[in-house]
Amino acid sequence: MVNLFKRLLNRLFKDLFKKKKQVKLGLYGPPNGGKTTLANKLCQDWLGEEMGSVSHLAHETREIQIKEEVTIKSKGKSLTFNLVDTPGIATKIDYEDFLKEGMKEKEAKIRAKEATKGVINAIKWLDDMDAVIVVLDSTKDPYSQVNITIIGNLEARDIPVLLVANKVDLKKSDIKKIQSAFPQYEVIGISAKQGTNVDAFYDALFKLT
Amino acid sequence: MLKLQFVPYNEIQDLNSAKRITKLLKIVKDEKIILLEGRLKSSEETELISRTMQEISNKFKGIELSVINPENKDSSDIVHKIKTAFLNMILGNRQGFTIIGPASIVKEIKQDPNKIELLTQEAKR
Numbered sequence: 319m320v321n322l323f324k325r326l327l328n329r330l331f332k333d334l335f336k337k338k339k340q341v342k343l344g345l346y347g348p349p350n351g352g353k354t355t356l357a358n359k360l361c362q363d364w365l366g367e368e369m370g371s372v373s374h375l376a377h378e379t380r381e382i383q384i385k386e387e388v389t390i391k392s393k394g395k396s397l398t399f400n401l402v403d404t405p406g407i408a409t410k411i412d413y414e415d416f417l418k419e420g421m422k423e424k425e426a427k428i429r430a431k432e433a434t435k436g437v438i439n440a441i442k443w444l445d446d447m448d449a450v451i452v453v454l455d456s457t458k459d460p461y462s463q464v465n466i467t468i469i470g471n472l473e474a475r476d477i478p479v480l481l482v483a484n485k486v487d488l489k490k491s492d493i494k495k496i497q498s499a500f501p502q503y504e505v506i507g508i509s510a511k512q513g514t515n516v517d518a519f520y521d522a523l524f525k526l527t
Numbered sequence: 528m529l530k531l532q533f534v535p536y537n538e539i540q541d542l543n544s545a546k547r548i549t550k551l552l553k554i555v556k557d558e559k560i561i562l563l564e565g566r567l568k569s570s571e572e573t574e575l576i577s578r579t580m581q582e583i584s585n586k587f588k589g590i591e592l593s594v595i596n597p598e599n600k601d602s603s604d605i606v607h608k609i610k611t612a613f614l615n616m617i618l619g620n621r622q623g624f625t626i627i628g629p630a631s632i633v634k635e636i637k638q639d640p641n642k643i644e645l646l647t648q649e650a651k652r
Contacts, residue, residue: 409576410589410630427585434580441573461638463592467576470569 340386343399343523344447346440346472348464349376349406349433351453352484356510357385357403363516364390369403375419377433379405382443392520397527404443405436407464444471449478449526456483456507457490460499469500480526483507487514529632529647530559536621539563544571548578551627555590556582560628560645565621566594575627587629593636595643596623 345353357369370383383403390397411433416426444450450472454460472479481500483493487509497505506522508515532554539547548571554561567575572592579590626636626645637644 407576408589409579409592411580411583412588412630413585430583434583437580438577441577444573459637463572463594463636463638464576466594467569467572467592471573474569 341399341448341527342402342446343388344402344404344443344450345453346404346444346450346468347406347453348455348458348462349408350374351406351455351458352510353406353453354379354383354403356451356453356482356484356508357383357401359510359513359516360390360401361385361388364388369401375416375421377406377408377411377429377436379403380429380432380436381405382436382439390520390523392517392524395524397524399448402443402447404440405433407437407440407468408433409464411437444477445475447472447477449480451480451482451523453482453484453510454496456485456493456496457488460496465499469503478526479503480522481505482519484510487512532559532561534561534563536564544568544574547571548575551575552578552582555627555629556587558629558632560626560633563625563627566596566623566625568620587631589630591626591628591630591633591636593626593638593643594623595626595638 345357347353354370354372358372361367361369365385365388369385370379372378382405385401385403388399388401411430413423413426413430416429417423421429452465452468452472454465469479469481481496481503483491483496483505485491486493486507491507493505493507504522504525506515506519508519510516534551534554539550542550547567551561551563552575566572575590575592583589626643628636628645632648633645634648635644635646637646
C-alpha cells in the first residue's frame with residue numbers, strides 16, 4: 319500500500335517535470351553552506367555566466383535569485399528548470415556579528431534587516447518549489463534544527479529532495495555524519511568551489527526528477 | 528541566572544498554530560528557555576522561524592531551537608509508523624521535547640541523536 323502510494327507520487331513528480339513549463343528547482347540550506355557557489359558553478363557550466371555574489375560573510379544572499387531556463391545534459395538526456403537560489407535560513411541574526419567582521423554599524427544593521435526579510439521570503443517560497451537541493455556545509459554539525467526543519471517541511475509537502483554535502487575539499491569535511499543524520503536521503507559530496515564531483519551531482523539531478 | 532519554563536503539551540494543544548507561536552515567542556522574549564513537551568508541526572516550526580525573523584530587533588536577536596525525538600528516524604517498522612502517526616493525529620505530537628531559547632542567552636544547542644548540549648552566552652557586563 320505504502321509502496322503503491324510512493325510509486326504514484328514518483329510518477330506524479332516525473333510527469334510534473336515532463337509537462338510543467340517552468341519547473342522550479344530550489345537551493346535551500348543554512349547560511350554559508352555554499353548555495354550561491356553551487357548556483358554559480360551550475361550556471362557557469364551550462365549558461366556560461368554566474369548567478370550571484372559570494373562572500374565568507376553569512377547572509378550574502380538576502381534576496382531570492384532566479385535563473386530561468388537552465389538546461390543541463392547528461393548521457394543523451396536533457397533537463398530544463400528555473401534555478402531558484404534562496405537566502406540561508408537561520409533562527410537568529412545579530413547585527414553585532416557583522417560588526418565583528420569589520421562592517422560599520424549602519425551597514426551591519428541594514429544587512430541584518432535584509433537578512434531577516436530574506437529568511438521570511440525563503441520560507442514563503444518553499445511551497446512554490448517542484449524539487450529542492452538542500453546544501454549543507456560538510457564541515458559543520460548536520461544535526462542543527464534548521465536543517466531538520468527544512469527537510470521536515472519538504473517531506474511534509476512531498477517535494478523531492480537532494481542532499482548535497484558541500485566543501486568536501488576541506489579537511490574537516492565529514493560526509494558520513496550527514497549520511498547518518500539523514501539516512502533516508504542520498505547524499506552527494508561535492509566542492510562547488512573546486513568543482514569536485516559535480517558530474518555526480520548533475521547525474522543525481524536527473525534521478526531527482 | 529538561567530530561567531527554564533516547562534510547557535506541557537496540554538497548554539498548547541487547544542491553541543491554533545498562530546496562538547501557539549505567539550505564546551512560545553512571548554516566553555522566549557521574556558528571556559526564558561522553554562522546555563516544551565512534544566514538538567510542533569513542521570509547518571509550525573517554519574512559521575516560528577518566520578515570526579522570529581519579523582520580531583528581530585537590536586534587543587531580540589532570535590532563537591535557538593532544538594527537538595529531541597526518541598523516535599528512530601530510520602525505523603522501517605510500518606506498523607509502528609502508522610501507530611505513531613495515528614496517535615499524533617489524535618493526541619498531538621507529544622513525543623520528545625522541544626527546547627527554544629533566546630539567542631541572547633543560548634549560544635548554541637548541539638544535538639546528537641542521543642545527547643544534547645546547551646551552550647550559553649557569556650554574560651555581557
